[in-house]
Amino acid sequence: MKVLITLVKRELQEHKVGLIYAPFIVATILSLVIVLVYFGVADIQTKDFNFSTSVYENGQAVEWMRAATVDQKVAVIRSGLIVLGFPVAFVMLFAVLSYSLGTFYEERKDKSIIFWRSLPISDLETVLSKVFVVVFVAPLIILPALIFLHMVALLSASIYFAVSDIVPFTWIWNAYSIVDWFRIIFSLWMQLLWSLPILAWLMLAGAYSRKPIVAAVLPLVGVIAIERVVFGSAVFLATAIERLQPWSLMSSFPKQYEELRVVEIADIPLLLTTQDFWYGILISVLLIGAIVYIRSRSEYSSVE
Amino acid sequence: MQNDIVVKARGVKKSYSDNNALNGVDLDLRRGQILGLIGPNGAGKSTFLHAVLGLLESEGSLEVMGLEPFKNRHELLKKVCSITDVAVLPKWMTVEQVLEYVEGVHPEFDPKKARSILSKTNIKNKSKIRTLSRGMTVQLHLAIIMAIDAELLVLDEPTLGLDLVYRKEFYSQLIEDYFDGNKTILISTHQVEEIEGVLTDVVFLDKGEAVMSESIDSLNQRFLELRPFADNNEKAKSLNPINIRSELGRTVFLYEHMDIDKLSSLGDVRPPFIADLFVAIMSQSNESGGQS
Numbered sequence: 204m205k206v207l208i209t210l211v212k213r214e215l216q217e218h219k220v221g222l223i224y225a226p227f228i229v230a231t232i233l234s235l236v237i238v239l240v241y242f243g244v245a246d247i248q249t250k251d252f253n254f255s256t257s258v259y260e261n262g263q264a265v266e267w268m269r270a271a272t273v274d275q276k277v278a279v280i281r282s283g284l285i286v287l288g289f290p291v292a293f294v295m296l297f298a299v300l301s302y303s304l305g306t307f308y309e310e311r312k313d314k315s316i317i318f319w320r321s322l323p324i325s326d327l328e329t330v331l332s333k334v335f336v337v338v339f340v341a342p343l344i345i346l347p348a349l350i351f352l353h354m355v356a357l358l359s360a361s362i363y364f365a366v367s368d369i370v371p372f373t374w375i376w377n378a379y380s381i382v383d384w385f386r387i388i389f390s391l392w393m394q395l396l397w398s399l400p401i402l403a404w405l406m407l408a409g410a411y412s413r414k415p416i417v418a419a420v421l422p423l424v425g426v427i428a429i430e431r432v433v434f435g436s437a438v439f440l441a442t443a444i445e446r447l448q449p450w451s452l453m454s455s456f457p458k459q460y461e462e463l464r465v466v467e468i469a470d471i472p473l474l475l476t477t478q479d480f481w482y483g484i485l486i487s488v489l490l491i492g493a494i495v496y497i498r499s500r501s502e503y504s505s506v507e
Numbered sequence: 508m509q510n511d512i513v514v515k516a517r518g519v520k521k522s523y524s525d526n527n528a529l530n531g532v533d534l535d536l537r538r539g540q541i542l543g544l545i546g547p548n549g550a551g552k553s554t555f556l557h558a559v560l561g562l563l564e565s566e567g568s569l570e571v572m573g574l575e576p577f578k579n580r581h582e583l584l585k586k587v588c589s590i591t592d593v594a595v596l597p598k599w600m601t602v603e604q605v606l607e608y609v610e611g612v613h614p615e616f617d618p619k620k621a622r623s624i625l626s627k628t629n630i631k632n633k634s635k636i637r638t639l640s641r642g643m644t645v646q647l648h649l650a651i652i653m654a655i656d657a658e659l660l661v662l663d664e665p666t667l668g669l670d671l672v673y674r675k676e677f678y679s680q681l682i683e684d685y686f687d688g689n690k691t692i693l694i695s696t697h698q699v700e701e702i703e704g705v706l707t708d709v710v711f712l713d714k715g716e717a718v719m720s721e722s723i724d725s726l727n728q729r730f731l732e733l734r735p736f737a738d739n740n741e742k743a744k745s746l747n748p749i750n751i752r753s754e755l756g757r758t759v760f761l762y763e764h765m766d767i768d769k770l771s772s773l774g775d776v777r778p779p780f781i782a783d784l785f786v787a788i789m790s791q792s793n794e795s796g797g798q799s
Contacts, residue, residue, distance in 0.1 A: 205611055206611060206612055208611065209607075209608055209610075209611025209612050210611075210612070212607075212608075212611070213604075213608050216599075216600065216604055217597070217599055217600075310597075313597065313598055314592060314594075314595045315595055315596065315597035315598070317591055317592050317595040318595045318596050318597065318648075319597075320562065321560070321584065321588070321589045321590075321591065322584060322609065322612050322613055323581055323582070323583075323584035323585045323612065323613060323614075324581070324612050325580070325581040328581075499580075500563070500564070
């Protein structure tokens with residue numbers, strides 16, 4: 204356990220900008236925008252969207268909320284909070300993609316692989332610790348950022364509605380339960396396990412190539428082109444896109460599993476009952492095995 | 508005695524597509540020895556050390572503390588420490604972070620000892636490794652290694668590219684603060700003259716083969732160098748030296764298995780420097796190779 208904690212800590216220290224700072228920066232910017240919007244310091248006025256920044260000028264919204272039932276109010280606030288969390292989760296997903304591509308490349312580039320491999324940590328442990336970071340740790344790290352963001356939003360909304368004579372305290376804080384925060388994290392875990400073949404593929408490209416982006420993209424483009432020319436189909440492309448889709452930020456699983464709603468936490472494990480999920484895991488295991496094999500035989504090949 | 512053998516190599520080979528890096532190396536390294544692996548570029552020194560550390564797979568029989576290194580690298584590295592390249596510590600880390608990391612993954616690492624060693628240097632705990640000079644980075648690496656209670660230390664050109672001050676400091680620290688009779692050191696370097704005072708044994712490696720393997724004591728008895736007085740050159744030549752070279756206007760004769768009393772009447776006699784002996788042995792081996 205001590206070793207795992209040390210390995211994870213090391214990854215977070217190295218990738219603190221993408222995995223830790225970036226989600227917090229996005230959450231902080233969003234929080235500022237919320238405060239500015241609610242308290243009338245800024246305006247958001249577009250052709251299709253009109254949200255007055257002044258409490259007393261936005262009579263229509265206030266009237267609607269006054270007339271709405273408690274359930275309607277809760278639904279509005281809850282949807283708003285979920286949407287608010289998207290940018291934070293998107294930043295995390297982007298950071299995870301970038302981390303996957305760079306993690307085995309960087310250690311070869313700066314030759315630190317020589318130091319890492321001089322210590323009693325097996326290649327399997329190292330590789331699994333990195334997979335653990337991208338799948339399980341990265342989503343957990345955004346939890347404080349999400350909680351902070353949602354707290355700012357709820358507080359701002361409470362004050363906003365309170366001064367508009369809509370007593371918020373009886374319902375607004377019920378709109379977003381603690382379970383929802385963990386539902387987001389849980390769905391992100393499942394999302395990253397679903398996308399693991401892509402992440403492992405990026406890691407593999409970084410583990411052997413001097414140009415990991417080219418090594419990651421070119422073979423995929425080749426397969427897609429060959430499939431199109433020979434079979435006239437695009438199954439591989441569709442599968443790749445499906446694996447990359449951030450479905451956890453939407454309301455349902457990828458297309459053929461639309462009946463499995465992820466809104467409720469209890470539905471999420473249903474993905475585990477699908478064949479495609481386990482095909483993905485199997486491919487990921489093979490790719491991770493290849494990374495371990497390549498790293499164990501790296502013989503300090505420099506990428507300079 | 509068998510338990511004292513730390514590294515046992517028999518016919519160790521390693522081939523790459525275009526050449527044989529190791530061509531059947533035989534070597535025994537015993538507990539308490541400081542063995543210098545001496546050889547020209549491309550002799551296979553680094554390849555052999557990497558094989559010992561389990562960093563590459565080799566043919567033949569290679570045992571390090573009873574373990575096959577490539578298959579048991581993880582287990583082996585609890586007992587074996589190494590510096591196999593200069594300045595390979597991760598540059599994005601701070602000194603404190605790297606100490607914490609090693610503490611977290613190495614059961615034999617004593618962070619207090621490392622901090623105590625570092626307190627005698629100019630290296631600050633909060634410094635980023637990328638801000639340290641090359642010499643300081645090696646100092647830090649050595650401090651980490653010295654704080655690990657390992658049985659075998661493998662050093663592959665550990666001071667390459669460092670200036671003279673850091674090189675001297677490195678070896679004096681290694682011998683004074685680290686080495687005790689229970690530790691074993693396997694070291695390769697080009698700067699033979701800097702380490703020959705600390706070596707107990709040497710192995711000369713050439714073209715992937717161990718052409719000579721001896722203790723320093725045995726070498727000093729086996730080989731003698733004569734700088735004859737001016738009129739004794741012909742007499743010295745008649746005693747069948749294995750090598751003759753010029754040095755600052757004087758001729759130097761190298762003998763193998765020669766009675767010291769026979770030589771001392773002809774001039775100044777002393778055991779050869781390892782570097783000179785190495786050059787002599789190599790040229791002898793090349794000549795015999797050429798003749799065959």
